[in-house]
Amino acid sequence: MPASQSLEHKRRCRVAVIGAGASGLVAARELRREGHDVLVLEQQRQLGGTWVYTDEVDSDPLGQDSRRTRVHSSMYQGLTTNLPREIMGFSDFPFSTAAMAGRSIDARRYPCSDEVCSSMHEQQFDAVLLCNGHYSEPQLPQLPGAAGWPGQLLHSHSYRSAERFKGQHVAVVGASFSGQDVARLVAAQAARVYLCAREWTTQQQLDKGRGSAPANVERRGMISQLTAAGRAEFAVGEAVPQLDAVICCTGYNYSFPFLDLQALGLSTAQQHVAPLYQHVFAPGHGAGLAFIGLPWRVVPFPMFELQAKLCARLLSGRASLPPAAEMAAWAQQHEEQLAGAGQPLSYSHYLDYKQLHYHAWLASTCGRDVPRVPGWRAVIMHVYWLWRWLLVVGLGMERAKGNKPAAAAATGG
Secondary structure (H helix, E strand, O other), X not given: OOOOOOHHHOOOOEEEEEOOXXXXXXXXXXXXXXOOEEEEEOOOOOOOHHHOOOOOOOOOOOOOOOOXXXXXXXXXXXOOOOOOHHHHXXXXXXXXXXXXXXXXXXXXXXXXXXXXXXXXXXOOOOEEEEOOOOOOEEOOOOXXXXXXXXOXXXXXXXXXXXXXXXXXXXXXXXXXXXXXXXXXXXXXXXXXXXXXXXXXXXXXXXXXXXXXXXXXXXXXXXXXXXXXXXXXXXXXXXXXXXXXXXXXXXXXXXXXXXXXXXXXXXXXXXXXXXXXXXXXXXXXXXXXXXXXXOOEOOOHHHHHHHHHHHHHHHHHOOXXXXXXXXXXXXXXXXXXXXXXXXXXXXXXOEOHHHHHHHHHHHHHHHOOOOOXXXXXXXXXXXXXXXXXXXXXXXXXXXXXXXXXXXXXXXXXX
């Protein structure tokens, strides 16, 4: 069906959107624009999903107890986006001063209500879009001896501020972006911070971090043993006689507690959702069941928008998917390519530099009237990737912060 066909001649569906964070809100908008009836379901009393800060944390700071009181957000004090604002915005709602002051070209306001439903009921929908985010269910490393160790043990999901670690010796496990950020923030209060990574397997790698991070941050290999006396030993690097706390910045698992995954023929084993076509569609369900926002190491909001736009057009009949068998074959081939490249299945939804190609596929599948990623945005993304790569491989947190490329520095990112 031509992309220009009027709304009156398109198929109209009832769609449930689960989650009212960034992906859920843009999904609802694109569905409404395409003429669908939309109901957004949100467990919190406030819109924004994982972007909403709260002082509250899970009753189990490691997130292991299935009966724990859960808090969705993983935001902490001092957190700033690690992406330039120019590439974070939606196509018609940029993260600009004018937009935030209410002068955006997209001036809509999403309604919010404090009303709490007092009963449950069942409804039937033509499609369900899953927009519940994937930064709430902690993934934990193996820490030998942790059960008898007397110190504080938490996942970054339950980290909110550094004040509680004032004067302490703290290990931060995981040295990707969140691990480096938390280590820097905690170092402002702690006596000493030990940034641990399994990738650091030689003393030379530990020494490489000296001078690039705050003076009281030291590198260590992975924690190899925690003792009842409070001692911490590492695969590489000197032991710490008295360690007060361990913060695990080790990522998250995909979780959909409201779905019967087995009945749907899906699995979240090995930290990925499978089988999926193009990271969104379950082959046996087509456009009737879609996952928005699964890929990681991406610029999220523009991707959310394109994924949602494609779902809306599939449901209205203005776009189409391949047959189920072809989608299943794509999912199988994707896993085989990962294996051939020596990558684990947990990298199934990892895009990074491949995301521009993915954006192009989403836009082209939507139709010719949907614009591709603007050239200026692609340039900023490439400059940003280069800067982050230099940061990770050796320039260090503080040095890189003071020598951003001009395009990145201009963004305030």
